[in-house]
Amino acid sequence: MKMAQKLLEISDLRTYFFTEAGVVKAVDGVSVDVDNGETIGLVGESGSGKSVTAQSALRIVPKPGKIVGGSIKFEGQDLLVKTEEDMRKLRGPKMAVVFQDPTTSLNPVYTVGKQLTDIISLHRNLTKGEAQKSALRILERVGIPEPEKRLKAYPHELSGGMKQRVAIARALSCEPKLLFADEPTTNLDVTIQAQVLDLLKQLQKELGMTMVMITHDMGIIADMARRVTVLYAGKVMEVADTVTLFTVPKHPYTEALLKAVPSVAQTQSLDVIPGNIPNLIEPPSGCVFHPRCKYAKEICMKEVPPIEKVSEGHYVACHRSRELKLEGKGS
């Protein structure tokens, strides 16, 4: 196996939100590596810290959030020591984000064309006509019919799927090396979801782009990602390649996530994970997952489980990972 250069290396990242109610440890010691050209998945429930991890990588964590520890390296450069000015030049041409809800992520007062040319001319020295042409090409690329007409359309005149295509076009308008797709299909119809995922896959291949797929949907992970990092309450639970994670999960949380995916052949009712994601101001002692874990023992309440290597590329943070026989998905 050839060692690809690491495009993004996040290690021991800590991003806290200093709210009036207390310090919310949204991301608390997360490490993620992304190789050039691959797609990795970040999975977890709402509030598990997956979006904040992406925001941290771009250094766009909204206040009162702050990166308080760890390191983020992009193409070998430390992003945490860069000035805001330098970061701005990276956002767009190097890294970009596709957000969850295209109805809110597109600016309602500008036409599609204006939103695209705005970003293009921000990063490249182009004349108005050239920027317009470039916008047209990218719209064609994301499969929007009649792109000339759509350039003049306002976001509210487009359907949800079209809007998300425009949002993807905007994110890709400066050909970023790394794309964070932050639940890009959660707010779309199921049929449109498949189209958008296919589009992302195809674009990734064509542009040689690296992608971080952020989702709570294990189905999307199975479809898109080569490797997966499972997050819970701001901490990494398990890291594995997708096949391993699905067949031999080592963390009870991963097992629970897999069981929560409905399948056609299913006869019994869907397993849900009891309880909610914990309060991140005062997270549970020991393993953060123990209050919801059906395998929890005394040690889980007392000690934070260290991340341990199970096999090559497979890591897990669970005291009982050796003894437990967890159930994966058959396929």
Next chain:
Amino acid sequence: MYEGVAGEAPSLKHPFGVEDSGIDVFSEVIHGTRNDMYVGLVASLLTTIVGISIGAVGGYFKGLISDLVLGITQIFYVIPVLLLILLFARVFSILVFKGLGLTLIVLILAFFGWSGISFVVRGETLRVREMEFVQAARSLGAGSRRLLFRHIIPNILSPLIVLSTLNIAGFILTEVVVSFLGFGDANTSTWGLILNEGFPSVRTEWWVSLFPGLAVVFCVLGFNLMGDGLSDALNPRLRE
């Protein structure tokens, strides 16, 4: 100015009648229109510029700046503006800016009148800055200035334009009050000044008060309707 027989009632020749001083009321109302429009439009323009700048800064930046801006805005919002305007108008017109005339009134009105706009801008900026498209623009390399001027402010323009249009009417009304009370510029003909001159003889020479009064009413109504119309016209959802 066009003149006629002093105290003449409205006729075809003098549709709004004639004042005691012999000046035709119609021609005076027309002169007043120009001057009152100047007061309303310029004062509203100035307060809009000042209000947007102060409100946007207060809404966009968090922490000390925001608190400071909010405090200053609140002070300007609660002080009894009319009394201070009268005071400033009298003191400044005598002491400092003798030659400024109506412009002095405009500046005083603007100085005391920006807080309403600023409040709206601050609130709307606070709301819009958290919206996903602002975050999206930031994630694609837009800096603070760009976010504020290209993404936030254009999204709050509709309520602002409506408010600024209503403010035109408000400033004209205030100017009418100031002039009516005799604190305005006595050398510039405004609707308030005509009302002031007509007031002592309102029972006998009613036309001197009625017509400038109607001018004020229609003007204020007009700007209110215009505000409504603009708010519809500027809404991209209603644009076809």
